[in-house]
Amino acid sequence: MSAVFLISKLSRSFPLGRGLKLTQIQPYIRRTTTTLAQEHVQRVAVDEIPTVGKKWVGRWLFGCSGMVFGAVVIGGLTRLTESGLSMTDWHLFGKRPPITQADWEREFEQYKAYPEFQMKNQDISLQDFKFIWWMEYGHRQWGRTIGTCFLLPAAYFWHKGWFTRALKKRVIACGLLIGCQGLLGWYMVKSGLEKERFQEPSDVPRVSQYRLASHLGMAFVLYSLFLWNGLEVVYPAQGIKQVTAQARKFRKFAHMTKGWVFITALSGALVAGLDAGLVYNSFPKFADRWIPSDLLAFSPTLRNFTENPTTVQFDHRILGTVALCMATAVTVWSRRGVKLPPRAYTAATALGAMAWTQVGLGISTLLLYVPTALAAMHQSGSLLTLSFAIWLTHELRHVKKLPK
Template identity: 60%
Template sequence: MPKILFISIPNSCTAMLNLSRLCRCKQSLSAVQSKLLVSSRNGFSNSIISRQIITTTKMHRYNILGRFSLSSTIKSNSIIMRFCSSTPKPKTSRAVGYWLLGCSGMVFTAVVLGGVTRLTESGLSMVTWRLLGEKMPTNEEEWQKEFEKYQQYPEFKYKNQNITFSDFKWIWYMEFAHRTWGRAIGAAMFLPAAYFWYRGMLLPDMKIRVAVYCGLVAAQGLMGWYMVKSGLEDRFHGPSDVPRVSQYRLAAHLSLAFILYAGLLGGALRVLRPFPAAATLQKIKELKSITGLAHAVKAMTFITAVSGAFVAGLDAGLVYNSFPKMGDNWLPDDILAFSPTIKNFTENPTTVQFDHRVLGASTLAAASTLWLLSRRRPLSPGARAAARALAAMAWMQAGLGVATLLCYVPTALAASHQAGSLVLLSLAVWLTHEVKLLKYIPK
């Protein structure tokens, strides 16, 4: 906010001299965005004397020194002066940045843990949901009651009729750990947010961001239960039906997690590596292609990850376990087997896997092109390192995907592949932030 100083100059010479001693400017006024508006006692004048005071060229033209005293102006004119100066914007506490960074790390862990839960088919072991968490069984009788609840639902009836009591405990623990970690994220998000908000440590724009983050955390928890509920419904009647959660709800659940993670990481970078306050955002032609492609890689990483959720939801990684061809063909015969055609893209395992392959290869090509362009652009060391790391991670992620496919989706490789998508997204967010920093030119 600009600071405004109103000074009324009386006719008394003694008061004028006293005031002039208080209004002596001891610092150079050059290169300051200020205006000195002068009005006489009888009416406002249109003269703006600040150009002769604060502009460097004017100071040299009129032989005005770097240090300027306002006393001469005040003594010779009975004036009312208003002095406006731009002050630096207040900064958000770095503690807020570290908090957001910690929450993003917790979300990263939750995504990996959720992937392991899905791969081990543990997600449907807990058939109830409570806002503050389910009580863990503490004795054999309580465990038996929990097992009896599980036996009433489709996964046991049509798939796990031969599951042992000890195996049930193991998958129950997996799902319990995932849900408990999700609630821990909620506590780590809401409680510090309330504290920072109450203590006035959040700027207006950061308040909006934090409110959105909290909303996403709440939506993520509700979507998680909505997803699990789809696998508990009695809709699996055919002999080939496999009880599983809806691939649509799984994709929505994963999408919210990725959006929340990218938002938290981006918010942390804005606090820990802030844009200069006294600067203007410039358009730099050399960075236009880098900026556009960096955002494209970020979007393609997100879309590819969402398509991976459909692969996981339909167990599409278990069909056509060959690369680069799918079986003996580049384009499988059953790629459009469903009718209407649009259903193939979200319900046909063959089509879903093919789409994921194409999106993964496209993301790899875009990240590699971005790295080649970055070598010929005026980037900072940080931005250049981010572009290099992004391209390297894209190749590693592609390798993990191929290995996961060829090995028939082992848990360790598949979980690493899902974690790799988050690492790739993190590097894309970092790169876009570093490139934007380069566009801020000090005034």
């Protein structure tokens, strides 16, 4: 098939009758054969893994992505129930949970030495403390379980030779991200335990919104890597016979939409970190105004975008609205005759449907004063929206410019 393609390319580029010499077409042959070789390597990269290996590596990658998804959900619930600062120490391999009454009282006394209890939870009972402690403990142990479920199979698959060269690099990257994620999680919690950050009576003890956004953003990156590689191993992107200029523009716009969804999700982390969802609980206006009066209340102005709850909520609404418009445009465009791989149409429709669902969840969460269940669904919805965007861009992998 490659030889036929090469001959057809030569016949179009150098019609008969020109009296060409061999030396004139040799550079063109070298460039074309190099391109064909690169495309062949890309096509067989996954095929280097034996069939049984692809099955188990794919299950492992999808399983890891599902566990990271679960970690995001549990982390959101931990934040919403304000449980994250209940454990005031951190151990690499975890620690034995309290068993006896004396153990619980000792753990409770540790909690009392930090700002959240002293400034906010002075009336909390030991029974209530047990609930928030178990929430945070469960989140940390889930993270450690992810590390175990990643590392042990990865070592086995590597030993069996079931990783391609490219996949080995990605596996190493995922392992580093898991380690960094654990450290960043503790660094985030530590920001809520630093007494010097909460000196004024009006201060609210909570983790830094910057560290929270970094922690969530890294989880999204890790999830995306697992999902993309799982799709690559189990469901390689379908080819397309003819790539049109419109299809290439569609692919570029799909990638832009994916990036915008990711940025919108990060802005949601700032909303969560500042409890900005409780500032204005009306939609579409902010109380009775389109532009809130305290939008730029902080000085210098740039502080408002990351530290002013009103501005952070305003930005998240704008970003979410734009993301909805872009996802809707992707769905409509895919139905207007653009030539795409078969599964890409389904992915584009799913992305548009999920975007509308996500906006509906966001508005409901806002109007109902951030109930825990709805807020957790909204955070999970952001990851689902990103998932469909990843699926779509994966299906468009081969919608690229043809070699000239």
